[in-house]
Amino acid sequence: MENTIQVSVLDREGELHSLEAPTDMAMNIMELCKAYELPVEGTCGGMALCASCHVYVLSDHELPEPTDDELAMLDSAFFVKSNSRLGCQLKIKDALDGLRLQLAPVGG
Numbered sequence: 001m002e003n004t005i006q007v008s009v010l011d012r013e014g015e016l017h018s019l020e021a022p023t024d025m026a027m028n029i030m031e032l033c034k035a036y037e038l039p040v041e042g043t044c045g046g047m048a049l050c051a052s053c054h055v056y057v058l059s060d061h062e063l064p065e066p067t068d069d070e071l072a073m074l075d076s077a078f079f080v081k082s083n084s085r086l087g088c089q090l091k092i093k094d095a096l097d098g099l100r101l102q103l104a105p106v107g108g
Contacts, residue, residue: 005021006020006097007092007098010058010103011038012039022092023094028088028090029053029101042087044088047088048086051076053086053087054077056102057084057085063090066089074086
């Protein structure tokens, strides 16, 4: 379909989900996961204030640098790795076609 990309998400049970993501709706990865009813809370509504949309980026896509707010939130999150990002801060764009993610484990 035009104006869509494919995003693959590995859930916490190890199941792979192939999601069709619209590039013309100003959505982010957190919103996409919620639309497909994956277990991502997004408690703060996408303001980088809660880390409940923490994901691991598995593919080699070039992503925008994390903001200071995102880095601060990841600094206080559980199970952070070098490929950790907040889904709410990853805007769906054509350049993310084929992106592969894994949902991070829930808090400590």
